[in-house]
Amino acid sequence: MSLKNILQQTSSEPGLNAPSPSKGDFFYEVKHRIHSRLIEQINLKALDKLSSDEIETEVAQIIDHFLMEEKVPLNSSEKAELVSEILDELIGLGPIEPFLKDPTVSDILCNTYQHIYVERFGLLEKTDARFLNNAHLRNIIDRIISKVGRRIDESSPMVDARLTDGSRVNAIIPPLALDGPMLSIRRFAVQPLKVEDLIELQALTPEIASFLGGCVKARLNIMISGGTGSGKTTLLNVLSAFIPSQERVITIEDSAELQLQQEHVVRLETKPASIEGNGIFDQRDLVRNSLRMRPDRIIIGEVRGSEAFDMLQAMNTGHEGSLTTIHANTPRDSLIRLDSMILMTGINLPEKAMRFMVASALDLIIQVQRMADGSRRVSAICEVAGMEGEVITLQNIFEYEKRGVDPQGKVLGKLKATGIRPRFAEKLKLAGVYLPEELFSF
16 A cells, blocks of 8 residues: 555645744754645554555655655755654654654653753753644654553543653643643663663762672662652662572562563553543552562562552561662651651551561662762662661761862762661671671771
């Protein structure tokens, strides 16, 4: 079936009257007009009957026809670029498709159809790309979420989904988004970062990487705390590489984004309510079910609700070596958040009993932070040392010492020992993990 036959009958009037973007570049305006014309004239559903090679060949021919009608001369490189962009529109994700192919882009943020921002190396920058209108952006959102069996409409105006490469997608539309549809994409690295990469990026030192690897091998319960985009999931992926390959690992996530390298991994993901409003399975359901699946390790991508209670119970009843992340600005704040999450279960526990559960379950809190220059750093490694009265005792084993900023704006500093030897050092030794004494010295 020819793509020319997919085109609907249209008038040959040359004026398309599409609003010109603010960028007054002639070539951009040509692309804008051709995009508009194709979007209006192509039955996208019929494209499923063509292969990508057939679509590319036919698109090139149709563009030649349109350019002759418009009387616009383009050289071969400009025409090739135009074909590429139109293919992105037909079988990709339109204006954001080039950013999905760019390995340096970690986040793509669409503020309505007019403004597209990307994050590179931890810093946001505005791009020249844009959608044609809000309907165009909405069409791309629908294309993404339909592939994972989710929906977005006025009755359910926000959704979490993921792309085929695992990248996390969030979309929100009116009436919740006042100015128009909003789309956020958290990219995944094609090659997951390894501990050597974090050392090269100065997120941690080789000695501390060995220490954290020993903590994982010794089956300590570890929680990674930090703000949005601080590198919590990246560090969790790196630490999971230290889990012995013979162990059975179960991951539980709202939107699957962990990239574990072990062979014996069971991946579980929550399910939102159906159109009828039933069939919902949240993280708490998955945590409770995972206990019946004979796990050696349970990894919760992010603890954010009542599942915290079941997670802590699992850590206290033989499922050691569990890993999770939490949104918090400091290790102490992360414990306060856990308290509030336990209260969300509706279980009426005395504060002291609740905090004792937290203190006995967790061994280590790792705080990560995104610095002003966009770099990510491990800013503190903190031991949960027990209880004093009704207060959970924390002691920093390592702290990030900031030394200033160089002329290029790069943050200077180093993760240094506080001089405190952790109480679980003996547990590491019994697990066959030997660390030099000077590691904990000033």
